Amino acid sequence: xxxxxxxxxxxxxxxxxxxxxxxxxxxxxxxxxxxxxxxxxxxxxxxxxxxxxxxxxxxxxxxxxxxxxxxxxxxxxxxxxxxxxxxxxxxxxxxxxxxxxxxxxxxxxxxxxxxxxxxxxxxxxxxxxxxxxxxxxxxxxxxxxxxxxxxxxxxxxxxxxxxxxxxxxxxxxxxxxxxxxxxxxxxxxxxxxxxxxxxxxxxxxxxxxxxxxxxxxxxxxxxxxxxxxxxxxxxxxxxxxxxxxxxxxxxxxxxxxxxxxxxxxxxxxxxxxxxxxxxxxxxxxxxxxxxxxxxxxxxxxxxxxxxxxxxxxxxxxxxxxxxxxxxxxxxxxxxxxxxxxxxxxxxxxxxxxxxxxx
Numbered sequence: 001x002x003x004x005x006x007x008x009x010x011x012x013x014x015x016x017x018x019x020x021x022x023x024x025x026x027x028x029x030x031x032x033x034x035x036x037x038x039x040x041x042x043x044x045x046x047x048x049x050x051x052x053x054x055x056x057x058x059x060x061x062x063x064x065x066x067x068x069x070x071x072x073x074x075x076x077x078x079x080x081x082x083x084x085x086x087x088x089x090x091x092x093x094x095x096x097x098x099x100x101x102x103x104x105x106x107x108x109x110x111x112x113x114x115x116x117x118x119x120x121x122x123x124x125x126x127x128x129x130x131x132x133x134x135x136x137x138x139x140x141x142x143x144x145x146x147x148x149x150x151x152x153x154x155x156x157x158x159x160x161x162x163x164x165x166x167x168x169x170x171x172x173x174x175x176x177x178x179x180x181x182x183x184x185x186x187x188x189x190x191x192x193x194x195x196x197x198x199x200x201x202x203x204x205x206x207x208x209x210x211x212x213x214x215x216x217x218x219x220x221x222x223x224x225x226x227x228x229x230x231x232x233x234x235x236x237x238x239x240x241x242x243x244x245x246x247x248x249x250x251x252x253x254x255x256x257x258x259x260x261x262x263x264x265x266x267x268x269x270x271x272x273x274x275x276x277x278x279x280x281x282x283x284x285x286x287x288x289x290x291x292x293x294x295x296x297x298x299x300x301x302x303x304x305x306x307x308x309x310x311x312x313x314x315x316x317x318x319x320x321x322x323x324x325x326x327x328x329x330x331x332x333x334x335x336x337x338x339x340x341x342x343x344x345x346x347x348x349x350x351x352x353x354x355x356x357x358x
Contacts, residue, residue, distance in 0.1 A: 008043045010090060010103045013081070015043055022080070029080050034059055038073040042091060042101035051098040053176040060173075063164060066286075067175065068323045074099060132253050133196040135172040136160045138181040142205035142212070152204050153178075153287070154280030155213070155242055159200070162246035169250065172196060178287075191220035198226060200249060209235045215245055217252055227252035236273040270314075275307040279314050286321055291329045297321045315346035 008015040014023045020036055022029040031039075037059045042050060056070050074091060083089045092100045136159050139152045157174055164171040172194050180190055191199040202215040211234070217227035227249060233241045270276050282300030285293040298321045304314035322339035326332040 010043070015039060017044075031076065031080055032073075034069075035073045035076045035080075038070070039077055042099060046101045046103070049094050049098055049100045053173060053179070055098060056175065057173050061170060065173070066320055068320055068327065071327055072323070131168055131170045132198070133170045133172070133194075134163065134198050134200065134249075134253070135177050135191060135194050135196045136163065136200045137177055137187060137190060137202075139202040139204050139213075142203040142214075145206070148204065148206055150281045150284035151206065151238075153284050155204060155238070157283060158242040158280075159246050159249075162243060163249065166246075166250050169253075187218050188220050188223055191218070196220060198253060206235065211235055211238065211241070213241065213245070215249075217249055235277075239270070239273060239276045270304070270308040270311045272308045272311075275304045275311055275314070278304040278307065279311065279317065282314070282317050282321075286317065286324070289324075289328075294321055294325055294329065310349055312346045312350035315342045315349065319343035319346065 008017065012025050013029070015021075016023065017040055020033070020040075022031055022036065022039065038055065041055055041058050052067060052070060056065060056067070059070070059073070074093075078088070078091060081090050083091065088102075090101055090103045092102045094100055136156055139156050141148055141152050156177075160171055160174055160177075163169055176194065187199045187201050191197075198217055198219055200215060200217050202213060204214075205212040210232070213231040213233070215227070215229055215231070216225055218224070219226055229248065231241055231245070270279070278300050282297045282304065285300060286297035287293075298318065301314050301318040301321060304311055305318070308314070319339045319342035322335045322342060326335040326339065
């Protein structure tokens, strides 16, 4: 996140973009790296609304994270800046959209303020280059069976998650692509709106235990098909199938696999199809953003853990559910310790798991 004008002054604070440090009257204000990244995005886009999806993509490039992680960063920033939701001095919440840094006297040492949202970045803050940008659009329910929605959404998210761990690939976050779910919009148009090189579209049909998954990778610039295949599998093979799809998509766009260990390319998952099925249902309910959905998500994640006690993603899901409950329906004192314990357990099982690190 380097800038030609790396010092931003507001109130008693000075934000040094080059050194990645926040000072208050010359003293360092301790903040996690991701919270600092969030603040940099907001400050560089001062007086402009930064949509949640854009903010998440800039702070967690090439990672699959959920909105609760962003909310936690905003909470830490407000605490560090000495403000609250009710009386914001710097960070304004724009309901259902995002956040805005609204301190009118903010200044930088140089007049070169380019919105960070326009520049893709690495996690270390440097501008990313030579990366292939891809959007995995929500798969279509081929037979309009509402009972399949959890499976279809889960397949889409699993492919996003797996592709995001590939070197030289930048994958659009879930929240951005699911904005188009159910909309009759041309895939290339969506790709242009998202600013990607290619889009993956697909359909899923299920008859009893038989799955038919059709995929097509489209070049946004010219409409050429870069890859296309139909997979006919048993439901019990769903886990291996989403890995297979991700691998073949990566090969089609010649993603660089060098330096990517197998454990990172294929994150720790379960080998138990039933645990995987229950986990996908948990994520489906979690994404409903309702109290009832969160309770069902908890039940699903716990069931997945009962089936496979070493299922890191299920522990991460459990942590996500407890954290969202702390913001939505239950006391943080009651839920945050449980969220922390679940995340720590996920990291014990898989230290590379991005959902647990976020």
